[in-house]
Amino acid sequence: MKPVKNVEKGSPEGSSAITKQEVQTGNPTYDNKSIKINRNTGTYQENNAETNQNKQQHKADKMEQEGSTFLVLANRLPVDSYTDENGNVQWKRSPGGLVTALEPMLKKREGAWIGWAGGTSEPPAPFREDGMKIVPIQLTQEDVEEYYEGFSNATLWPLYHDAMVTPKFDRSWWDKYVEVNQRFADAAAKEAAEGGTVFIQDYQLQLVPQMLRELRPDVRIGFFLHIPFPPKELFSQLPWRRRVVEGLLGADLIGFQVQGAARNFLDLTRDFLGLSPTENTVVAKDGRKVKVDDYPISISSKEYDRLARSAEVEKLIHRYLSELGNRRIILGVDRLDYTKGIDRRLKVYREMLADGMLDPEEVVLVQVAPPSRERVESYAKLREEVEREVGGINGEFGRFGLPAVDYIPRSLNRTELAALFRIADLMMVTPIRDGMNLVCKEYVASRIFGNGNLILSEFAGAAQELKDAWLCNPHDIDGMKEVVKEAWDASEEEQKRRMSTMRDHVFEHDVDRWASDILHDLGID
Ligand code: ADQ
Numbered sequence: 001m002k003p004v005k006n007v008e009k010g011s012p013e014g015s016s017a018i019t020k021q022e023v024q025t026g027n028p029t030y031d032n033k034s035i036k037i038n039r040n041t042g043t044y045q046e047n048n049a050e051t052n053q054n055k056q057q058h059k060a061d062k063m064e065q066e067g068s069t070f071l072v073l074a075n076r077l078p079v080d081s082y083t084d085e086n087g088n089v090q091w092k093r094s095p096g097g098l099v100t101a102l103e104p105m106l107k108k109r110e111g112a113w114i115g116w117a118g119g120t121s122e123p124p125a126p127f128r129e130d131g132m133k134i135v136p137i138q139l140t141q142e143d144v145e146e147y148y149e150g151f152s153n154a155t156l157w158p159l160y161h162d163a164m165v166t167p168k169f170d171r172s173w174w175d176k177y178v179e180v181n182q183r184f185a186d187a188a189a190k191e192a193a194e195g196g197t198v199f200i201q202d203y204q205l206q207l208v209p210q211m212l213r214e215l216r217p218d219v220r221i222g223f224f225l226h227i228p229f230p231p232k233e234l235f236s237q238l239p240w241r242r243r244v245v246e247g248l249l250g251a252d253l254i255g256f257q258v259q260g261a262a263r264n265f266l267d268l269t270r271d272f273l274g275l276s277p278t279e280n281t282v283v284a285k286d287g288r289k290v291k292v293d294d295y296p297i298s299i300s301s302k303e304y305d306r307l308a309r310s311a312e313v314e315k316l317i318h319r320y321l322s323e324l325g326n327r328r329i330i331l332g333v334d335r336l337d338y339t340k341g342i343d344r345r346l347k348v349y350r351e352m353l354a355d356g357m358l359d360p361e362e363v364v365l366v367q368v369a370p371p372s373r374e375r376v377e378s379y380a381k382l383r384e385e386v387e388r389e390v391g392g393i394n395g396e397f398g399r400f401g402l403p404a405v406d407y408i409p410r411s412l413n414r415t416e417l418a419a420l421f422r423i424a425d426l427m428m429v430t431p432i433r434d435g436m437n438l439v440c441k442e443y444v445a446s447r448i449f450g451n452g453n454l455i456l457s458e459f460a461g462a463a464q465e466l467k468d469a470w471l472c473n474p475h476d477i478d479g480m481k482e483v484v485k486e487a488w489d490a491s492e493e494e495q496k497r498r499m500s501t502m503r504d505h506v507f508e509h510d511v512d513r514w515a516s517d518i519l520h521d522l523g524i525d
Helices: 012-025 032-041 044-066 097-108 141-160 171-191 208-215 241-248 259-273 301-308 311-324 342-354 377-397 414-423 439-446 477-488 492-508 511-521
Strands: 068-076 079-083 089-093 112-116 127-129 132-137 192-201 220-224 253-256 281-283 289-294 328-333 363-368 405-408 426-429 453-457 470-472
Touching (some): 068 171, 089 127, 097 132, 097 511, 112 171, 132 171, 253 259, 259 289, 301 414, 301 439, 301 492, 311 414, 328 342, 328 414, 342 363, 342 377, 342 477, 426 439, 439 492, 470 477
Parallel strands (some): 068 112, 192 220, 220 253, 253 289, 363 405
Antiparallel strands (some): 127 132, 281 289
């Protein structure tokens, strides 16, 4: 994997995008004197570009010498590689709320992002992309198997999601988790400017706060967990439980999706480390005050609303509606993961068709479920089960050309998703446990006419905010059937009443607000 765009510090290539943007937006970042001179001589653009190039080069040089003042650490980088028509590897930004939300701060603060580029070939040297420095971390095949697929996705992921699949406790996976976390901490220690801020993401990197603090006591460290944090009864199973709690406590601020998760963590600091937590803080053994609080993550709501009103979405809507026939639509959009409750949703749907609560002539379930983590055994098994069930429902209730379940086993882009959200009469988000779940917020933001029905599991973090959804318990099949029926028959007025409150909430609490809240508490505005 060799980047062509492996831009070294301050090269013209690295700065050209920013220069262009600044010229276009008329938002110059250089001194007034040069603006005046340039405007008067009519060479505004050219001189701007030159001045900005110099500025950018200077900035990049300075950053190289002094380090980054704002760093994000996440398992994955916010860019994906692709091969262009000449066979060269290029990079493009991967879409995602997190990077969009942190982008302003990354740009303002000469930021850098440290993460794995995917794959196991030698990663490129650090390069600049879209105003931030990208620092790739290498993972070998063994690292991927033991740190990522093993400890992260076959130990921590199931343990933190109610142990609904039995977590595997493997000592060599743990050793690899420690080793890779140390690699991330070392990279951050090398990259961070004196007194800079490092913002660490998610369960793959829980030991990094403490490791980094040991290397660089001068930096401010924030950590955010995107998935649930379990109660003591479950967390206690982890043979390395104390190490994980200590690892996280290296941060100055630890953020969770919901209050219950923050509470669970604080209780553990008392039970395993003998500390005395208060409501949102705990004083660590070294005397540091650590803030522990909930920061429910969200989406770029306005962007979704805009997209849902766009001409591309309208075009797709026409196509989808003609393909799906004149039927009302139930929608499911998930990564194919056992936590998302896809199996239960299918069961509910099948039983409702069988009981006559839904008429197969009038309804179709569209289920988008791109496979994920396929090399982890439980995921491969889930895929088989879900596909078998979809086949069964279609065999029993589908007609030629009109399947009862339209199953899409691949990832859709945002425009395609927005079109599906627009046409779905009923959206089913039924995880057994979910840190937040952004899909339900995206559905709400896309309902530009203010109607629609959201069925939402009580066990998604989002249920604590979207209280006007049709809440359900995914363990209770009969209860779910009743809720679906009620939502299916809900009047337009009832739909609008519920949706309007949810839309207000999602627009007020968008991902920008999440970023500004957590970064503010981390001491950077
Ligand atoms: P995920 O478990 O991946 O994330 P989720 O929040 O539902 O789950 O989705 C994240 C993003 O993936 C959304 O923008 C969504 O549109 C997209 N996505 C999901 N299914 C898709 C599909 N079938 N096709 C295309 N795109 C799809 C983890 C936690 C969540 C938490 C997020 C953010 O597990 O609980 O909400 O991080 O913190």
